[in-house]
Amino acid sequence: MSEVSTVRLYLLRAMYLLIAVGLGLNIWPLIISPPTIDANANTVIWSLLGGLALVSLLGLRYPLQMLPVLIFELVWKVIWVVAFAVPMWMGPGLDAYAAETLFATGMGIVLVPLVLPWGYVVRHYIKARSEPWGSVSVRRPAV
Numbered sequence: 295m296s297e298v299s300t301v302r303l304y305l306l307r308a309m310y311l312l313i314a315v316g317l318g319l320n321i322w323p324l325i326i327s328p329p330t331i332d333a334n335a336n337t338v339i340w341s342l343l344g345g346l347a348l349v350s351l352l353g354l355r356y357p358l359q360m361l362p363v364l365i366f367e368l369v370w371k372v373i374w375v376v377a378f379a380v381p382m383w384m385g386p387g388l389d390a391y392a393a394e395t396l397f398a399t400g401m402g403i404v405l406v407p408l409v410l411p412w413g414y415v416v417r418h419y420i421k422a423r424s425e426p427w428g429s430v431s432v433r434r435p436a437v
Contacts, residue, residue: 298411303357305409309364310353312405317347361415368406371399 296303321343324336331337346363353360379396382388388396 297417298358298414302409302411306357306361306364306411307354309405309409310350310357310360313363313367314347314350314354317343317350321347358411358414361410361419364406364410365415365419367402368410371402371406374399375403 321340324340325344328337328340346367349360349363353363375396379388379392379399382392383396
């Protein structure tokens with residue numbers, strides 16, 4: 295019997311697909327045909343999010359192995375909201391870009407925890423023994 299239900303696996307796949315399609319429609323046009331190429335931070339953000347979209351496609355096939363992608367998605371969004379959106383909201387207020395970004399990140403902050411198999415995450419990422427830090431012996435094939 296599987297550690298994670300079939301329904302949960304489909305929910306994970308749906309989340310990976312949502313990320314891949316959402317970023318694919320919004321970010322990849324900027325990568326393929328950038329409005330301007332300069333040394334601003336947006337090019338780094340576009341590259342990171344474009345890579346996240348591509349890696350999310352692997353989650354369609356390997357939903358449990360790609361859980362770190364969803365954990366990363368949740369963590370960066372929480373960091374952005376706490377470190378940037380809340381201070382902007384409490385200070386000068388959110389501009390149109392920040393308000394739109396807050397809505398998008400808020401969706402991720404709500405949806406990702408709903409689909410994550412928390413029992414699996416705890417067993418495999420928190421309670422599981424870590425891999426050794428020292429040298430790893432490699433078994434050589436018999437000749």
